[in-house]
Amino acid sequence: xxxxxxxxxxxxxxxxxxxxxxxxxxxxxxxxxxxxxxxxxxxxxxxxxxxxxxxxxxxxxxxxxxxxxxxxxxxxxxxxxxxxxxxxxxxxxxxxxxxxxxxxxxxxxxxxxxxxxxxxxxxxxxxxxxxxxxxxxxxxxxxxxxxxxxxxxxxxxxxxxxxxxxxxxxxxxxxxxxxxxxxxxxxxxxxxxxxxxxxxxxxxxxxxxxxxxxxxxxxxxxxxxxxxxxxxxxxxxxxxxxxxxxxxxxxxxxxxxxxxxxxxxxxxxxxxxxxxxxxxxxxxxxxxxxxxxxxxxxxxxxxxxxxxxxxxxxxxxxxxxxxxxxxx
Numbered sequence: 001x002x003x004x005x006x007x008x009x010x011x012x013x014x015x016x017x018x019x020x021x022x023x024x025x026x027x028x029x030x031x032x033x034x035x036x037x038x039x040x041x042x043x044x045x046x047x048x049x050x051x052x053x054x055x056x057x058x059x060x061x062x063x064x065x066x067x068x069x070x071x072x073x074x075x076x077x078x079x080x081x082x083x084x085x086x087x088x089x090x091x092x093x094x095x096x097x098x099x100x101x102x103x104x105x106x107x108x109x110x111x112x113x114x115x116x117x118x119x120x121x122x123x124x125x126x127x128x129x130x131x132x133x134x135x136x137x138x139x140x141x142x143x144x145x146x147x148x149x150x151x152x153x154x155x156x157x158x159x160x161x162x163x164x165x166x167x168x169x170x171x172x173x174x175x176x177x178x179x180x181x182x183x184x185x186x187x188x189x190x191x192x193x194x195x196x197x198x199x200x201x202x203x204x205x206x207x208x209x210x211x212x213x214x215x216x217x218x219x220x221x222x223x224x225x226x227x228x229x230x231x232x233x234x235x236x237x238x239x240x241x242x243x244x245x246x247x248x249x250x251x252x253x254x255x256x257x258x259x260x261x262x263x264x265x266x267x268x269x270x271x272x273x274x275x276x277x278x279x280x281x282x283x284x285x286x287x288x289x290x291x292x293x294x295x296x297x298x299x300x301x302x303x304x305x306x307x308x309x310x311x312x313x314x315x316x317x318x319x320x321x322x323x324x325x326x327x328x
Contacts, residue, residue, distance in 0.1 A: 011051035020301025062086035098307035103299035104291035109162035111290035115262025155211030213240035
């Protein structure tokens with residue numbers, strides 16, 4: 001790869017769907033280099049030294065990375081979460097952190113609905129009855145409907161708003177906990193605004209978490225709050241690990257106070273193979289894949305490259321910028 005004096009370089013860390021590569025290849029003033037994940041530990045910092053942009057999956061970008069990135073102009077996430085990026089450090093250098101906006105929002109909302117349905121329908125148990133030829137046990141524990149039940153959606157942003165829409169379509173009574181939205185906005189979506197988590201938990205049959213991970217939301221669902229949940233309720237987390245205390249969740253599931261859970265995210269990823277939640281049949285897991293579909297990957301890849309090129313061209317897509325105050 002040859003790089004001219006006025007050319008830009010994009011460092012692609014890990015994997016990039018072909019749809020994004022096609023966008024990048026149309027630019028004859030931009031070079032790129034792909035750094036496989038297996039080589040990150042050995043080469044990441046060295047490769048950042050001449051990179052004007054970097055694309056990130058789950059790889060961190062913090063002060064240590066910034067210190068070895070003298071010509072960095074934009075950091076772009078292949079996704080929407082950014083808990084592995086030190087945003088204040090970027091802002092001090094006026095470097096934007098760009099995310100993919102709504103590119104995978106519908107995919108996560110669909111996955112949340114899948115987990116709600118799979119949990120309520122006792123999917124793992126019913127599947128076992130068929131595979132083990134124990135049909136005679138099929139009435140020993142009866143699945144639940146979503147229709148006519150109540151749900152608390154925690155966070156009504158890009159993903160939560162789409163989850164609310166789907167829950168309303170399933171004839172659920174929907175409550176929303178989101179301090180950033182008015183009661184009128186939430187009512188317009190067919191839901192009811194609540195402001196007190198502890199007051200609403202004993203009243204709802206389902207909880208679906210869609211808030212960012214922050215100091216305010218870490219351990220939001222702990223022994224106390226999970227203990228307040230309605231007996232027989234279901235909990236789904238497609239947001240971030242650490243928002244739900246896994247020890248408290250395990251206790252509630254094993255004692256029967258919670259009927260089931262769906263977890264796309266865990267406190268440690270990949271988790272310990274001996275994680276005790278794995279022994280429970282009333283938990284549905286997926287490996288942090290809620291926002292990962294073929295369609296979502298293509299949309300995110302295109303958005304990542306659009307974000308980078310917009311900065312290179314002096315026309316940043318500000319609405320996709322996390323630290324947009326640098327453009328104020």
